[in-house]
Amino acid sequence: MTTPTLPIRRVGIDTWRESVVFLHRECPVVRAAGFQALAKVKVQANGQTLIAVLNVVDDEAICAPRELGLSEEAFRRLGVAPGHPARIEQAEPPPSIAALHRKIAGERLERDDLRAIVQDIAAGRYSKIELAAFVVATNQFELDRDEVLHLTEAMIVSGQRIDWQREVGAGPVVDKHCIGGIPGNRTSMLVVPIVAAHGMLCPKTSSRAITSPAGTADTMEVLAEVELPMERLKEIVRATHGCLAWGGTADLSPADDILISVERPLAIDSPGQMVASILSKKVAAGATHLVLDIPVGPTAKVRSMASAQRLKRLFEYVATRLGLELDAVITDGRQPIGRGIGPVLEARDVMQVLANEPGAPQDLRQKALRLAGRMIEFDPDVRGGDGYRIARDILESGRALAQMNAIIDAQGRRAEPLAVGRLHFDVTAPADGGVVGVDNLRLARIARLSGAPQVRGAGVDLFVKLGDTVRAGQPLYRVHAQFEADLEFSRRMALDGSGYTLGRVDTAAHENTTGEAS
């Protein structure tokens, strides 16, 4: 006996990483199998199999009674043309659901359990509800460090893995990553050309912004192509020792992307999940040596030095067992880095630093030199403590700028010039005072409402930083936007709270709070 087939219909709904099957309420298969809404179903067509969640439809314009509708994600995963006959049946739960239930019940999972769960996640066999259950059950109080290690390993093997040493040549493959949360913190675009100019392999694949106003990929895209096929990327790295590309073209740690789709709306980013996410992506991208930036501050992701130290040790534990050399650096995360927040504004800051312009933002320059120095010290021929000086020499000599231009040309230089949004407004100081607080989250939110990162020229340009003194009416920052509605959204948010706290400033402390030790 066989179940009847139904022709596939592509239903243009973006269910964001969840495979959804649509069946009409009057579909004979719905009746016969007693399918319930949100049931897990298995679709088979042309030798391909898909596990999806069922949504029942009452409108024939979406899906007729004798059609099998697939959401965009489901359609992409099944990979079979519209009209092709497909069979549907109730799906058995994914094999790893028993392990998920044990984790929900508070048990410790073994390596094989986590491997099975991550495989099912990467294959799209978990529903949003099951993903949420996994994310909550594995939050910070539930995963011990070996579980984090096994989760990371499982995420690495869930996708592709790049072997730069085989592709390009021997020597360490150095990378740099920040755990995030600090607007304007665009150091990658400085450390890559510096370290590549030193002769080390620094092939950086970055993400686009998820909740921030700009990711490195978004910012680099202001200057050059970033969506590059793997073969092009290898040529570029062979020629220039570095790249600044979007990581999404390679299939690196795909389970991570799927988990993020649930962690983001839940605003859960526990240490274990953060470590597994970052290290799996880095190892899959081929890094052998990693400098990790952990900013600490009252509005940063990590808010106390004790938490930063705990997180650092967890990163170190897992990295060591993965064979990844890790140098974790705790940095000042009390305010945004540089002046610009948003792709075009951040790219401007980066190019000012590379060009050694006198007005370039010094905090961005100092932080980039510090991180690049630590990366250069992965070079066995460099003495401990010499990295910063070597990085500074490369920057000041113009070799970093030349290297950046080589990378931009290799990736494909953008023809159009940088341009900030055509509209703007200034947020001014309500009274005389000193800047005693700058809220990273607030400024990121204002920048996003102004249109960043989708609108490349939108964002926030900071005129003053912690420790600066201002007069009443003096501009604190300027918000750029391209569209009226965006300008108004961000203006409303800025009026609600500028993100700046003014107080009596202690001029003696000024030098210490704005300059950063290297």
Place this chain on the structure above:
Amino acid sequence: MTTPTLPIRRVGIDTWRESVVFLHRECPVVRAAGFQALAKVKVQANGQTLIAVLNVVDDEAICAPRELGLSEEAFRRLGVAPGHPARIEQAEPPPSIAALHRKIAGERLERDDLRAIVQDIAAGRYSKIELAAFVVATNQFELDRDEVLHLTEAMIVSGQRIDWQREVGAGPVVDKHCIGGIPGNRTSMLVVPIVAAHGMLCPKTSSRAITSPAGTADTMEVLAEVELPMERLKEIVRATHGCLAWGGTADLSPADDILISVERPLAIDSPGQMVASILSKKVAAGATHLVLDIPVGPTAKVRSMASAQRLKRLFEYVATRLGLELDAVITDGRQPIGRGIGPVLEARDVMQVLANEPGAPQDLRQKALRLAGRMIEFDPDVRGGDGYRIARDILESGRALAQMNAIIDAQGRRAEPLAVGRLHFDVTAPADGGVVGVDNLRLARIARLSGAPQVRGAGVDLFVKLGDTVRAGQPLYRVHAQFEADLEFSRRMALDGSGYTLGRVDTAAHENTTGEAS
């Protein structure tokens, strides 16, 4: 400044308790506000407000760029006509999300926290992902008994509450509930007429089957109308002292229904959630006295006597503090009760018992008398230990049948006769032996695949029970279905495993295992 309005469009997708807003990818609002897929959005129209999850659509047949699409649930909740202009903006997180995050982090929640969470859930402000997070975070190892109490209280006040004593008259309002999991366990349809014949108020509102092959409402519907407006229900209870109605017409503990929509696909049913769900529904439905049936067995929900005792104590703790008199009875849950599994077959069993037919299933009769006896002992004029005898007298005298007929007539007797499905097959014993195991879960699954409960006459009819001896080829049970496909689905499942375990039977033990002490 105001955001532009968009006309409402009703999108015929049943998202099962989740409010979804559909916007076209090219919709100017999507661009302007930088909405992301799965973002929480706030819709305002005609003075009404709705919180929903955003799905981005690429197909104008579903939702055009200048329309605002609403899923069936969202449309129902907003309650504004299609075409009406609506405004949409990014939603602030529901007020209780901070408390949810504290629970995820392992903290104990206070009464006010749980009140706020349940209010937001009842108002539809939680996404499926957030609901799953709550369900997992409050699983059995995470809720202490006061949290269960506060969750129950919050669920009671989230909806309507019926006051039978004000509506109908003084005296206890007695109810009976089983925690579920035992097929054929249709005792409610026996205890209600018995207890009502004794003169006590027994207004029973039941659910339809969620994952089982029949709920009490589904089975009663074979005989009478069950979807009754509140005013009709009150008249019926005034006239007959009892009713057997579907509880869905009253808005009782609506947060419970929403939580179930996530607990079901996750197959999570922790003690705390079970207690809150059952007791909130019972108190909201106006019960003052409750007999609770906790079946124990290897394929029941509760698998050991120790777990049953723990669960009993949790029920007792919460019920006492809610002012609900509770008598929890631990019963034999090693196999289905009665013979039929499925609405028509179970209704047949019930009517045989009420009619005192000699062939009526004795286990169902005995269990119903035991439970009814405990309910009758809530009557202050009944001596402890006399309940069972009173119940048996009511049943044997025919007064229970007369009372049931009165209730059926009051609710509206169905015109059509009972009819089992037109198709059937028998599952037979593969060898001589004694029945040593009957799998509740397997038989429930076979019954569901045969079409129950949607197909009222579908299901499984058991010919032998634990302790019976069979010869090779002798039928163990018959599966009834109405449709070929259903018959084949259930046949495949039964061939995969009949649910019966045969072994050498110890005839001496026979009497003890099939009969049940009262």
